Amino acid sequence: MELEAGFSAVEGGFDLRFAGRLVLRHRPDAPVLDSARGNPSVLMYRGNFKIDDAPEGQLTPLDCALEDGAVTLSHQGAAVARLELADNRLTVTLLTPGHDRISLRWHAEPGETVWGGGEQMSYFALNGREFPMWTSEPGVGRDKTTELTRQMDESGMAGGDYYHTNYPQPTILTSRWLAVHLDAACYSVIDCADPAHHAFAVWSSAATFELFAADGPQDLVGQLSTRFGRQPPLPDWAIGGAIVGLKDGTRSFERLEGFIQAGAAVSGLWCEDWAGIRETSFGRRLFWDWRRDNQRYADLPQRIAALQARGIRFLAYANPYLCNDGILYEEALEGGHFCLKPDSDEVYLVDFGEFDCGVLDFTRPQTRDWFAEKVLGKEMLDIGISGWMADFGEYLPTDVRLADGSDPMEAHNRWPVLWAEVNAQAVASRGKTGDAVFFMRAGFSGVQGHCPLLWAGDQSVDFTRHDGIGTVITAALSAGLVGNAYSHSDCGGYTSLLGNVRTVELMERWCELAAFAPVMRSHEGNRPDDNLQYDSTPELLACFARWSRVHAHLAPYVRHLCNEAVELGLPAQRPLFLHHPDDASLYAVQDQYLYGADLVVAPVIEERARERQVILPGEGEWVHAFTGETFSAGTHMVAAPIGCPPVFYRAQSGYAELFQGLRHP
Template sequence: MLSLNFALEDDGFVLLLEDRVILRSTADKPAFQVARGDADVRMIRGNFSIGDTPQDHHSLSLARMDGADVVLSVQDGAQPLLRLRIAENRLEVRTVDTRFDRVWIDLAAQPGEHVWGGGEQMSYLDLSGRRFPIWTSEPGVGRDKSTELTRLVDEDCMGGGDYWWTNYPQPTFLTSSLMACHLDSSAYSVLDFTDATRHRIEVWQGDFALELYVAPDIRDLVGQLSTRFGRQPPLPDWAIGGAIVGLKEGEASFTRLERIVAAGAEVSGLWCEDWIGIRQTTFGRRLFWDWSWNAARYPDLPTRIADLATRGIRFLGYVNPYLANDGVQYQEALAAGYLALRQDSDAPYLVDFGEFDCGVVDFTNPAALDWFADRVIGQEMLDFGLSGWMADFGEYLPVDLRLHDGSDPMLMHNRWPVLWAEANAKAIASRGRTGDAVFFMRAGFSGVQAHCPLLWAGDQSVDFTRHDGINTVLTAALSAGLVGNAYSHSDVGGYTSLHGNVRTADLMMRWCELGAFSPVMRSHEGNRPDDNLQIDSSEALLAQFAAMSQVHAKLAPYVRHLSDEAVKTGLPVQRPLFLHYFEDALFSVQDQYLYGVDMLVAPIVEARSTGRNVILPGDAPWRHLWSGEDLAPGTHFVKAPYGRPPVFYRPDSPFAPLFASLETQA
């Protein structure tokens, strides 16, 4: 591993990684600032308003060596305020006076440099020119302050969001100069790329480290980050070998499933998130958050699960890390002392989830995490017969509660999704089913990669809007893939339907196509299923879903190859074009992707479109999947009737015969 080193200069110092200047600090342009913070944090249903009023803000213009360390102060003779220490590729940063808990660092930027990463970003793949607060939260509804939908949701619960809101932020970025930087801290932070001359990192903590990486090419850099954070196991054959059908209509779900199968759909799983019962709210049809079989809604579920298994269809459910205070498991956790507490008493802290309250299982207590992993997920889910589930939420940890280990909730908030993922992974490992049972999460932070086998892109609005529609699924997969997440997928059809915004047949047809060319294809009925079209709402929609599920199933050998490659190299299944064609013109392309190295997918993500421009990179022809026509590299307008999204493959690919067999599939 390459090592960092300091070099003093007449007017300051530089931090070098071999011969690369990582930062330069001078008296006229200090690279470090400190202050004492005064945070103002408000939360409503996982939506956060975060402000700060820093005091004693100082630019640290004077640097001197103290042994192997650099110490920084305001001026000659003043007490040092910051100490820098090097450990291999880590720059360890610590405020000397612990009252200073805000630090700003300016890293050197190269002219014209592009930046990616930030976790799972929904609006922008290229982060250049913008700032990105790093705080896990609800992603927002609309996420665009110019739209009426965003305004209405802001009025209701300050939940309209903005371009940086995400379930899965991560303070890690890569640059087109083939350098990567990771902030090793769970504190609230900001990645600020608004100034082309520097990359600023703001950290609300006085003791942290920056990790620096360089590589000869972008794929190696992505692989290094994947090694750093941990790689997912290969996806099981059943999860990639057909569609997972999401239905939540109780016992009637099985009748509907039979109609979907009879229409020719390749089905590998039935996902009934309402297996634990429902709770009707003004937001829509919610679930009853007590994680065990609801026999009233699914009277003969054990037999149903066994019958499905004989047909090669797995059963999946739903769980999240909170317990409704009117449920049985809440009382169990309360009696055992497994719930997070209020700061002003020993009463359990209750979180408002919108017309019902829940306790927070305190995962900083190892006994509580073990209880949830074994008693809830192990016994009630895995032993019952589930092969997978949505492991929802993880973003809601308030900052005004009391945790078992005494940790600061402001520092634990971003870590919470990682602990949640660990509980799920631990349950699966305890039953010997790692690599077979699959849970999927929307929440995340640094380190979730080592535990979570599959991401899903969260709760998109049921539309084509720029910042919250179907297109954000692509950005989510590509950005998350660059920081160590090999597999991503989305709710076919989207999820959030509010204020009259409902699915169109056009949206459903196009989302089925996108699902077919994702590692996992899974449908969702959304938060208001009765108001929205479903995959079986018409013969045309059912036929489209069936055809696309057949395409997805037929691609399973190729996806198996990509999954095995991800385990070996850390490269994601869905890749930005620049991962294999490192050209400036491709650095901001986020509406198409490479599906491995051999296939290119350009989904239709605009309403009522019958075609689109597609960039074919490189210097060799690409073959159109549906017609077999070869097109030269460059930009082409490609027609795309329903069932034939713009997809191309390399004619010299070892999988070319498989791809060619799809010409008659749709």
């Protein structure tokens, strides 16, 4: 009879099975573990990190001994590591003094696909590559073969690569419907380069891995959602129309009227410049002192109330840093709320690009309480602000001194979770959980239980493979597998540098994509004066208005998806295989998605494309939402002119009548 869970001695080594599946396999010619002594080098510049290691004294133990449900691995008679399984937790402890590097190789079957790693932007399936787990700026370009990335690398290590992400998470899921989660915040690497195993490299002398198993992907995703915490359902206002992003002072209110007059379904006005602006070489930045700028936004509480009376919410912006030329900086300094230099009581200032900021020390309960009450509570929620971009969270330096004495190399990845906790605390303090919505780009394990909505970060304003419009699909799909139900993007893109500016085609295609996400929100970008905006021309305004109505029309269906997220832990945007797990050809598909079980959304993410290949999974018929044409399940080349993206609904869907209305929203 097959062992359900536990170690067994086999052929001079051992096997570990979990839920009847082989998960670890150790043989003298295929050892399961290495250990070493680390010799790290960490360099940070404006949120971009260069991390290297030159490990010493590497040991690869070949001998093993099983006793009392545990395994001891030895090298030349000396014990190197001990592995113990208790319930679904495997603990690995190094026994060699001074060793603090673990490399553990999880067994992989031939052809097994692996996903995870948090929010990945370039690759949905992780096979064949390594993915460091370290929250950071994702980079501009993210493709070492491009001129943009090369120039950004020369300018402050800012080019990035395929694995850089705001939101890493050391969790993998495999097509054997297993999941492995490293329960640690230290630096680690998921290494799927070798098809024989999925390795975790961990910068620690001990590590605990949690194991999950299911009969299919939906239950597995639900288990992970339960483990990390489920988000509350999105409020009606957030899914019932578009959030228009403008940063033009009080003129933003006047411009909003243009959107409304054009027939847009508007649920919110987002003004990230509510606290003022700062012009830099990067573009129009914000003044990082989270108090309303009474000159730029006169009578803001009254204007917010007037909007809300019309069913339109007002949203703002905050992040966990304070500029040293702002008023709140002085109050925070007096309250002891900043991280300090390692060898003095001076505030550790971080260069954020032509201005310096103090980093709020969220290891102090008093600091968390102060920011939640003073800034997010009194300055924002109490004047009627209903949501905000809770930006950043990736910049904790690795050489600061923290109030709780923790190692900043370990605290770095925890920082986005602490930041999310502070925001959730503020919302809860005003009884606004499930009504006020903040959205984050940074994350790590556990952020799911506090952050109600992700956004995909700062894409370039283009169609490029690793940093353009298509990456927001990969981001939503990967993050959704590890417990994040709701994701969206900056409609129109954000990063415009070195002459890279928005085109009309990009703006139109991004609308087509954004309408089929739980939240539709536009952004003016980092260089608004150099770029097209949705109210730059009547044609673009009409485009945005149309797709905002499509988004609003889908609200009853999105409410259904929110209910599924709460009850089952399923994300709104789903990989095709989630409902069709027996079709292995779907496992690596990352350029289209299921929106719930009943819609297939295949956005056009290639420049000048006017058709694209679409996979309609399963069996039965699918109906094109904008032409009414019926297609059988399978792969089709579908016409995709601008204004008519390939979106299909199941002919037998209980929402078929609603979907039919998409042709004339």
